[in-house]
Amino acid sequence: MAWQIDTVHTHLGFSVKHLMVSTVRGQFKKYSGTLKLDAADFTRSVIEGSVEVASIDTENKDRDAHLRTNDFFDAPNHPLITFKSKRITAKGGSEYAVVGDLTIRGVTREVPFEVEFNGTAKSPYGHTATGLSAKATINRHDFGVSFNKTLETGGVIIGDKVKLELELEAIEVPDAVDPAALAGKGARPAQASTR
Template sequence: MNKWSIDTMHSIIGFKVKHLMISNIRGQFNKFDGSVEMEDSDFIKASIKFKAETNSISTNNTDRDGHLMSPDFFDVTKFPVISFVSKEITEKGDNNFVVTGDLEIHGVVKEVNLDVKLNGIGENMNHQSIMSFDALGTINRKDFGLNWSATLDKGEIVVSDNVDLDISVELVKSNS
């Protein structure tokens, strides 16, 4: 079994959410780790594990980030980690896969599907084996207990329920 660990310097765990239903707010988690374990290069049989620290959320706005860390959203004191563990990987062809797994946010575990593109396996400048993939998915934040909501005078929703996940990961193969 080969283990690949996330290279956090070359990876991003990002998301976007509609603001006032007309614009997108983008953000990311800055502290995370994870791994992929698989035999040889057989991604279908891989096991994927991932964790992000909720207090590392960043949308480039200190006030908004503080609100996201509060009990209105992530409640980072009570729920310091978001996690994902894969359960099944289905090949769609042309290095595209659907990764099904359990996502835990705010103490709630839900099964989610991520569309994953395996970009390739190669070698970095340090002659280490690397693997790269991109993952996209959409979750409903309220399914995970992130229920804060507000509307403006004319009924505009401040933050949409749907959150688009946009993840780009580079992993380094362990020398074990």
């Protein structure tokens, strides 16, 4: 079965340490993705998506503008972050390990995600939805995001580890329809659901 990410009910969040004493959280607001779910065996499913780097939002316009520059994501030259799963392993119950290629700033690394498959549900508005919760931790230096400054205390402004926390909801689309085509040329498709 093919599914299109519902941008109304999906959240792509991240967090990183600031000054080593607090945590800054943010999200990406424009993205698209497709799930090819095997109803009989989730481990044979495929998950892929792309995120528009310029849509980063940490609730601070100056910081967001800095994050788009070459110091961090270099959005003008690398406008998209992409992910495509390579293998899925069952861990028991509804939990799975999903390993895939994550590309940031043109650098691709294998990243393992801890994923919980939340099942499917029929919406009162007529569509069928499925949900996944996913989390992972990456080292930003592995992707060439290396900007930092040293503090007088010996610490650094920004932590190396970035936690990714994703809540994904997708809407089933007819098998005859290519979900990627629904997304158009941009990173974000038309909203799959407004309710």
